[in-house]
Amino acid sequence: xxxxxxxxxxxxxxxxxxxxxxxxxxxxxxxxxxxxxxxxxxxxxxxxxxxxxxxxxxxxxxxxxxxxxxxxxxxxxxxxxxxxxxxxxxxxxxxxxxxxxxxxxxxxxxxxxxxxxxxxxxxxxxxxxxxxxxxxxxxxxxxxxxxxxxxxxxxxxxxxxxxxxxxxxxxxxxxxxxxxxxxxxxxxxxxxxxxxxxxxxxxxxxxxxxxxxxxxxxxxxxxxxxxxxxxxxxxxxxxxxxxxxxxxxxxxxxxxxxxxxxxxxxxxxxxxxxxxxxxxx
Ligand code: AMP
Numbered sequence: 275x276x277x278x279x280x281x282x283x284x285x286x287x288x289x290x291x292x293x294x295x296x297x298x299x300x301x302x303x304x305x306x307x308x309x310x311x312x313x314x315x316x317x318x319x320x321x322x323x324x325x326x327x328x329x330x331x332x333x334x335x336x337x338x339x340x341x342x343x344x345x346x347x348x349x350x351x352x353x354x355x356x357x358x359x360x361x362x363x364x365x366x367x368x369x370x371x372x373x374x375x376x377x378x379x380x381x382x383x384x385x386x387x388x389x390x391x392x393x394x395x396x397x398x399x400x401x402x403x404x405x406x407x408x409x410x411x412x413x414x415x416x417x418x419x420x421x422x423x424x425x426x427x428x429x430x431x432x433x434x435x436x437x438x439x440x441x442x443x444x445x446x447x448x449x450x451x452x453x454x455x456x457x458x459x460x461x462x463x464x465x466x467x468x469x470x471x472x473x474x475x476x477x478x479x480x481x482x483x484x485x486x487x488x489x490x491x492x493x494x495x496x497x498x499x500x501x502x503x504x505x506x507x508x509x510x511x512x513x514x515x516x517x518x519x520x521x522x523x524x525x526x527x528x529x530x531x532x533x534x535x536x537x538x539x540x541x542x543x544x545x546x547x548x549x550x551x552x553x554x555x
Contacts, residue, residue: 308449324362388524422457463543504539
């Protein structure tokens with residue numbers, strides 16, 4: 275497995291691979307890798323070569339968020355990448371990605387306007403910008419994103435379509451801890467007590483899913499149920515619980531097509547997200 279920090283090194287390696295006719299899969303991450311990331315790397319092994327980017331992207335954090343505190347451990351990440359079968363890690367410093375006078379951004383309306391886009395203004399502008407840059411640097415055939423960040427996946431799909439970027443986007447299922455908590459690098463912020471309290475998120479969503487499986491068509495009732503379950507946990511504070519169309523991220527109250535049921539909840543100071551998709555596909 276190779277490890278590089280500069281764009282020119284990545285380009286050189288990729289050029290060699292392309293010359294040899296190898297297909298390339300890209301897994302963009304912010305590091306502090308867990309089995310969720312590793313499942314993406316494993317899925318990407320359907321390509322001849324797998325590139326993992328590790329970059330805590332400063333421009334996707336809002337002022338006052340956890341950019342400084344975000345967990346980082348590159349040695350540990352290298353082991354996880356190797357274990358899952360990556361061929362190249364690209365771990366640039368911020369100055370490699372953003373010149374002092376960097377001034378070009380990828381901005382999107384539509385799917386960015388609800389859910390996390392509302393709670394985290396500028397977040398998706400940062401995500402779209404960095405992911406575009408990674409696509410331009412790596413020029414992968416396929417790129418892998420987790421359903422854990424369902425809105426991000428919808429946003430990236432829209433960006434690729436709108437800007438005619440020549441990459442196939444592959445969505446991968448949410449990987450959970452044995453007790454149901456969605457794996458997240460941010461879970462490391464939780465105290466033992468908070469870790470226990472955080473189970474309410476998946477538990478509440480499971481209640482919502484049960485209603486849908488039993489034929490409930492009114493998504494307002496589903497949201498209300500989820501909210502009521504979360505409110506029973508004193509350590510939890512709801513940022514949002516919403517039902518939207520899974521592709522357009524437009525809010526809807528009717529259980530038709532593919533519905534994304536998404537929640538963002540503070541457990542103490544830690545903001546966690548989780549979701550499920552219910553529908554035809
Ligand atoms: P992050 O490092 O948090 O930016 O995540 C990098 C990629 O891993 C994103 O596409 C996430 O959706 C995905 N990911 C993070 N956690 C999980 C999980 N628990 N299951 C599946 N994919 C995940």
